[in-house]
Amino acid sequence: xxxxxxxAILVLLETSPTGELAKSATGLLGxxxxxxxxxxxxxxxxxxxxxQALAEQAAAAGAERTLVVETDAVQTQLTVPQVDALAAAAGAxxxxxxxxxxxxxxRDIAGRFAARTSAPIAVDxxxxxxxxxxxxxxxxVYGGAYNLESAATFGPLVVTVRQGAIExxxxxxPIALETLxxxxxxxxxxxxxxVEAIEEASSRPELRGATRVVSGGRGLxxxxxxxxVEELADALGAAVGxxxxxxxxxxxxxxxxxxxxxxxxxxxxxxALGISGAIQHKAGMQTAKNIVAVNKDPDAxxxxxxDFGVVGDVFTVVPQLISALAERKR
Amino acid sequence: MKIIVLVKEVPDTYxxxxxxxxxxxxxxxxxxxxxxxxxxxxxxxxxxxxxSADGVEVVLLSMxxxxxxxxxxxxxxMGAASAVHIADPALAGADLGLTARTLAAAxxxxxxxxxxxxxLSTDGSGGVLAAxxxxxxxxxxxxxxxxxxxTADSVSGTRSTDDRAMRVSAPLPAVISIxxxxxxxxxxxxxxxxxxxxxxxxxxxxxDLGIEPQDLSVASSIxxxxxxxxxxxxxVKITDEGDGGTKIAEFLIENRLA
Ligand SMILES: Cc1cc2nc3c(=O)[nH]c(=O)nc-3n(C[C@H](O)[C@H](O)[C@H](O)COP(=O)(O)OP(=O)(O)OC[C@H]3O[C@@H](n4cnc5c(N)ncnc54)[C@H](O)[C@@H]3O)c2cc1C
Ligand SMILES: Nc1ncnc2c1ncn2[C@@H]1O[C@H](COP(=O)(O)O)[C@@H](O)[C@H]1O
Numbered sequence: 001x002x003x004x005x006x007x008a009i010l011v012l013l014e015t016s017p018t019g020e021l022a023k024s025a026t027g028l029l030g031x032x033x034x035x036x037x038x039x040x041x042x043x044x045x046x047x048x049x050x051x052q053a054l055a056e057q058a059a060a061a062g063a064e065r066t067l068v069v070e071t072d073a074v075q076t077q078l079t080v081p082q083v084d085a086l087a088a089a090a091g092a093x094x095x096x097x098x099x100x101x102x103x104x105x106x107r108d109i110a111g112r113f114a115a116r117t118s119a120p121i122a123v124d125x126x127x128x129x130x131x132x133x134x135x136x137x138x139x140x141v142y143g144g145a146y147n148l149e150s151a152a153t154f155g156p157l158v159v160t161v162r163q164g165a166i167e168x169x170x171x172x173x174p175i176a177l178e179t180l181x182x183x184x185x186x187x188x189x190x191x192x193x194x195v196e197a198i199e200e201a202s203s204r205p206e207l208r209g210a211t212r213v214v215s216g217g218r219g220l221x222x223x224x225x226x227x228x229v230e231e232l233a234d235a236l237g238a239a240v241g242x243x244x245x246x247x248x249x250x251x252x253x254x255x256x257x258x259x260x261x262x263x264x265x266x267x268x269x270x271x272a273l274g275i276s277g278a279i280q281h282k283a284g285m286q287t288a289k290n291i292v293a294v295n296k297d298p299d300a301x302x303x304x305x306x307d308f309g310v311v312g313d314v315f316t317v318v319p320q321l322i323s324a325l326a327e328r329k330r
Numbered sequence: 331m332k333i334i335v336l337v338k339e340v341p342d343t344y345x346x347x348x349x350x351x352x353x354x355x356x357x358x359x360x361x362x363x364x365x366x367x368x369x370x371x372x373x374x375x376x377x378x379x380x381x382s383a384d385g386v387e388v389v390l391l392s393m394x395x396x397x398x399x400x401x402x403x404x405x406x407x408m409g410a411a412s413a414v415h416i417a418d419p420a421l422a423g424a425d426l427g428l429t430a431r432t433l434a435a436a437x438x439x440x441x442x443x444x445x446x447x448x449x450l451s452t453d454g455s456g457g458v459l460a461a462x463x464x465x466x467x468x469x470x471x472x473x474x475x476x477x478x479x480x481t482a483d484s485v486s487g488t489r490s491t492d493d494r495a496m497r498v499s500a501p502l503p504a505v506i507s508i509x510x511x512x513x514x515x516x517x518x519x520x521x522x523x524x525x526x527x528x529x530x531x532x533x534x535x536x537x538d539l540g541i542e543p544q545d546l547s548v549a550s551s552i553x554x555x556x557x558x559x560x561x562x563x564x565x566v567k568i569t570d571e572g573d574g575g576t577k578i579a580e581f582l583i584e585n586r587l588a
Contacts, residue, residue: 016493017493017494078470078471078472078489078498079461079471080470083465103491103492104449104457104473104474104489104491104492105491107457107458107461107473108458108460108461108471108473109461110458110461111426111430111458111459111460111461111462111465112461112462112464112465112471114426114427114458114462115427115430115461115462115463115465115466116465118427118548118549119427119549120425120426120427120549120550120551121425121426121427121458121551122551123426123456123457123458124456124457136554141349142347142349142453144559145347145558145559145561146349146556146557146558146559147555147556147557147559148354148553148555148556148557149553149554149555149556150551150552150553150554151551151552151554152549152550152551152552153546153549153550153551153552154549155549157551160458187465187468188468188469188470188500188501189470189500190470190471190472190498190499190500190504191498191499191500192496192497192498193486193496193497193498193499194496194497195494195495195496196494196495196496197493197494198490198492198493198494198495208492212587236582236588244510254476254490254509254511255490255492260343260452261368261450261452261510268587269582269587279343279344280343280452283343286562290585290587291562292578292581292582294574294578298567298569303564303567304562304564305562305564306564306565306567307565307566308565308566308577308578308581309564309565309566309567309568310567310568310569310570310574310577310578311567311568311569311570312569312570312574313570316570316574316575317570317574317575317578318575319575320573320574320575320576321574321575321576321578321579322575323575324575324576324578324579325579325582325588328579328583328588
């Protein structure tokens with residue numbers, strides 16, 4: 001029998017379509033280290049040789065040890081293999097909390113796992129802490145208008161952590177890999193028929209957790225003209241965001257949508273171009289440190305939250321801004 | 331085939347939304363309540379299928395205060411055949427676990443081939459309910475579908491996450507959740523509104539479902555603190571006089587943002 005830390009925090013590692021450790025993992029391990037000893041769990045397909053690499057990357061990001069479950073089922077079944085693995089790991093480790101990324105996959109795994117183990121669940125946490133009574137999750141709700149804290153009445157709390165919200169990083173530890181045998185629950189799962197990785201067009205930063213974001217709205221007018229948003233983003237090394245109207249009009253894929261039903265961002269700098277500033281858009285960006293807006297309508301609500309607003313046409317203001325930035329670089 | 335659509339009443343996002351600083355619950359008096367847009371899209375998926383296949387019955391299910399009945403009726407006016415409303419003051423402030431157990435009990439009681447939920451509500455934004463229900467009902471979960479095809483014995487669709495798009499399928503019975511990529515819902519017409527008045531509308535309590543809301547032997551999640559953040563205020567606003575871009579560059583440089 002292995003001894004697990006008494007204050008273990010179980011972290012479910014996410015992997016990319018190519019089997020690499022996902023970016024969310026460093027934040028999750030960083031959060032876990034704030035409240036206990038991070039024990040990582042990776043669920044991967046056998047025979048790819050991922051296990052060792054994942055354990056190395058997880059140790060570098062602060063995992064005290066990495067439990068690895070190898071199962072073919074991860075490639076053909078949705079959610080259930082990870083939940084089975086998590087249930088086995090939680091049974092062995094008896095953690096004080098289970099941290100999972102608040103991604104679509106992560107939420108499904110967390111939801112099923114919480115329901116299976118009758119554990120309370122705290123979703124979309126932007127921070128975690130520990131008090132005398134246990135683990136506390138911090139949330140930002142209604143578009144950042146309120147801060148809440150939640151906790152379990154007793155027992156371990158399952159927490160999904162907003163991607164990019166945790167800045168704290170854990171110290172690297174020596175590599176420790178442990179394989180864990182899986183007892184499949186036999187729960188009926190959805191079949192994955194095919195998977196396609198979504199290629200990002202460039203090496204631009206990811207929207208979630210980005211320090212700078214440049215977003216465009218319906219005011220850009222067309223997919224071709226939306227390139228102006230990308231040009232400014234590249235000049236600033238920023239991620240590209242969009243309003244729902246821009247997504248609906250097909251200027252840019254839906255995973256770039258900022259707002260209530262899109263991504264919530266809290267960057268150092270948020271630039272809104274041709275975006276009116278509907279309440280649902282503001283809900284996803286108004287916690288940014290600095291907001292700049294360009295809109296030709298002086299009454300656009302986006303100006304109510306902008307630190308620096310320019311009433312003008314994006315097609316004249318933005319090219320001038322891009323050349324001013326280039327000028328300065330020279 | 332019986333399709334149960336889970337609908338939620340939420341504060342209208344176009345208005346100001348408030349939380350009660352004592353209870354942490356939505357202050358229902360502070361804003362208009364509406365049927366969550368994503369709930370309407372979920373209903374549209376069911377109604378579209380009912381329109382194209384024979385013998386499809388669409389049932390609405392909601393757990394909400396009694397005052398939400400009128401909002402739920404809108405779903406009947408849009409075309410659902412009946413509604414089940416779980417209204418019980420003891421369920422106010424229910425955490426996700428209790429919500430899932432209660433809804434699962436109601437779904438079992440009604441019987442189902444397919445359950446459709448929204449991927450994320452605009453108030454709770456939990457986004458975990460479909461998976462929780464699937465686990466409790468012992469059926470597959472196919473979530474975040476941006477396209478849906480329903481047959482007599484299966485459901486399939488496209489599921490897009492941040493870094494991958496997949497094709498998935500599940501045998502029925504199953505629970506799915508849909509995204510806002512699916513079409514906006516139809517509007518209720520006059521005929522629908524009249525017909526809605528005669529449709530079965532069942533109101534249940536937790537006890538009717540064998541659920542004990544205050545069961546302290548089950549671990550739950552509780553709110554331990556709440557604070558309101560001061561609203562953001564506007565800064566400088568200038569009108570472009572040919573130097574707007576340069577002015578932004580200066581602002582960025584001054585504040586070490588570029
Ligand atoms: C339930 C629900 C959820 C929603 N979730 C989201 C969400 O997550 N994210 C989101 O963004 N929206 C969301 N919305 C939609 C939201 O209400 C708005 O419809 C949307 O944000 C509008 O996008 P927009 O500002 O790009 O378009 P518009 O409102 O059409 O604004 C375009 C702006 O561009 C300006 N403009 C036009 N041409 C120029 C030019 N040449 N130069 C400068 N300015 C110009 C116009 O003055 C205008 O202000 C949601 C709505 C609902 C009901
Ligand atoms: N109280 C409720 N009654 C009925 N359906 C609900 C309720 N809460 C959530 N749902 C469903 O679950 C989806 C996701 O909601 P949420 O978990 O709040 O993000 C919603 O779109 C509804 O379909």
